Amino acid sequence: MPNASDALPVTGRYRLLGHPxxxxxxxxxxxxxxxxxxxxxxxxxxFVGALEASGLxxxxxxxxxxxxxxxxxxxxxxxxxxxxxxxxGEPASDKDALLLIRSPxxxxxxxxxxxxATGAGRVMVCVPVGRHRVAGAVARxxxxxxxxxxxxxxxxxxxxxDRFIAGEESALARWVESGQSLxxxxxxxxxxxxxxxxxxxxxxxxxxxxxxxxxxxxPDAFRSHGLxxxxxxxxxxxxxxxxxxxxxxxxxxxxxxxxxxxxxPTGPPQALLVGGYGGAWVGPAHFTTPYASLSLRAIGATxxxxxxxxxxxxxxxxxxxxxxxxxxAGQSAGQCGPCVYGLPAVADDLTRLARGLTDPGLRTRxxxxxGAIDGRGACRHPDGAVNLVRSALHVFAAxxxxxxxxxxxxxxxxxSQLRIPDVARAA
Amino acid sequence: MIRILxxxxxxxxxxxxxxxxxxxxxxxEWGYPMVDGRPLPPExxxxxxxxxxxCPRRAITLQxxxxxx
Numbered sequence: 001m002p003n004a005s006d007a008l009p010v011t012g013r014y015r016l017l018g019h020p021x022x023x024x025x026x027x028x029x030x031x032x033x034x035x036x037x038x039x040x041x042x043x044x045x046x047f048v049g050a051l052e053a054s055g056l057x058x059x060x061x062x063x064x065x066x067x068x069x070x071x072x073x074x075x076x077x078x079x080x081x082x083x084x085x086x087x088x089g090e091p092a093s094d095k096d097a098l099l100l101i102r103s104p105x106x107x108x109x110x111x112x113x114x115x116x117a118t119g120a121g122r123v124m125v126c127v128p129v130g131r132h133r134v135a136g137a138v139a140r141x142x143x144x145x146x147x148x149x150x151x152x153x154x155x156x157x158x159x160x161x162d163r164f165i166a167g168e169e170s171a172l173a174r175w176v177e178s179g180q181s182l183x184x185x186x187x188x189x190x191x192x193x194x195x196x197x198x199x200x201x202x203x204x205x206x207x208x209x210x211x212x213x214x215x216x217x218x219p220d221a222f223r224s225h226g227l228x229x230x231x232x233x234x235x236x237x238x239x240x241x242x243x244x245x246x247x248x249x250x251x252x253x254x255x256x257x258x259x260x261x262x263x264x265p266t267g268p269p270q271a272l273l274v275g276g277y278g279g280a281w282v283g284p285a286h287f288t289t290p291y292a293s294l295s296l297r298a299i300g301a302t303x304x305x306x307x308x309x310x311x312x313x314x315x316x317x318x319x320x321x322x323x324x325x326x327x328x329a330g331q332s333a334g335q336c337g338p339c340v341y342g343l344p345a346v347a348d349d350l351t352r353l354a355r356g357l358t359d360p361g362l363r364t365r366x367x368x369x370x371g372a373i374d375g376r377g378a379c380r381h382p383d384g385a386v387n388l389v390r391s392a393l394h395v396f397a398a399x400x401x402x403x404x405x406x407x408x409x410x411x412x413x414x415x416s417q418l419r420i421p422d423v424a425r426a427a
Numbered sequence: 428m429i430r431i432l433x434x435x436x437x438x439x440x441x442x443x444x445x446x447x448x449x450x451x452x453x454x455x456e457w458g459y460p461m462v463d464g465r466p467l468p469p470e471x472x473x474x475x476x477x478x479x480x481x482c483p484r485r486a487i488t489l490q491x492x493x494x495x496x
Contacts, residue, residue: 184436185434185435185436185437187432187490335435335436336435336436336438337435337438337439337440337455337458337459338435338455338457338459341457341459342455342457372455372461376435376459376461378436
């Protein structure tokens, strides 16, 4: 997490960031986590009611309503674990790391609340191997909580491999069960995840912090931010061609360009990459689109994991997209044919296009391949890659036209403005 | 109504299904089956059952759905 700047507080009563880091300060500022005392049934009704009324949606990518996920997990039966998903596999995301370093107890409180509501037997915080700062912060927080009322059910940290796909929720549950970070084929995603014979509930770290705050402040404080149909705040990591990359907390519904401006772009952005590497490019025509699920969906984008990357004028959007496509191809779990063979093929097509090394069939071939991959994996990994490439072809349509006529982008050999691990040979 | 459900993790591109049920299953350029999303006409149910049974990877199941779902 090298370049997360100080997060600017949002205005209003509700905020995720800015609370004390240590347990004593945390309890002094926010009070004890409101776990059930005598009447668990009564407590559960009130807790579930507050969660429903808040309208909180998952902040890990899918944006699924937290109250429905809780109901599904509850139906799956008690005794399983709550998995705190701090895998943050998106290379351009720092928000969960920042949150766990700054406010680990908020995240852990949220997990304890959901454990109480579902009858879960333990909390497992999943931090990838190698993320030393986050792991250190979590270890300190867990130590502080041992034998306090905060740790109603046992809390442990586990260390899955640091891979893009390892944080996909079924892959995470599978890793806990069998040590393999592989997504499961789940035709009906409305059923509870299972580890062994017990139900498991997986939540993004940020979502859990919201749960912990909503349980304390009630749903209205949460709803005093954002939109009626998409309430609350969100953490967004901003990077790319900006002066001050880092994590900010924004109200849902904030225009995309206002989010980018918080990090001070180095010049007028050429485009914004919204939602991460499985997200979508957004061109200037849609810079004022509100950061909210429905508005983003309407322009083919997604809030995804809160990521906004600013593409400067001196970059080739197609070359950058080809680099991302190569990266995503390399991060396939390797289980499904369309992902294993399709993503490298699409990445190669895009690289040829960006360099002006085109052939007459390239554009139709690329479109056909994108159509052939979409929706055919066990998980959404290939779909995200397809969405990114399609958005690139749309937003950078003028460049596509020029490259198809054999004129490569003058910026194709510029260093990437994106954070992409191990992509030196690609594109 | 019967729907063909293909498990992409199990599938290893043997391609038998596309031979047995070309009306509903085609192969992509890498040899993996693509199921068209349309409801399976009654006259193809027998062939679909055979495709499911003969898949060496047991990657195909037939899902019976109530109409309207």
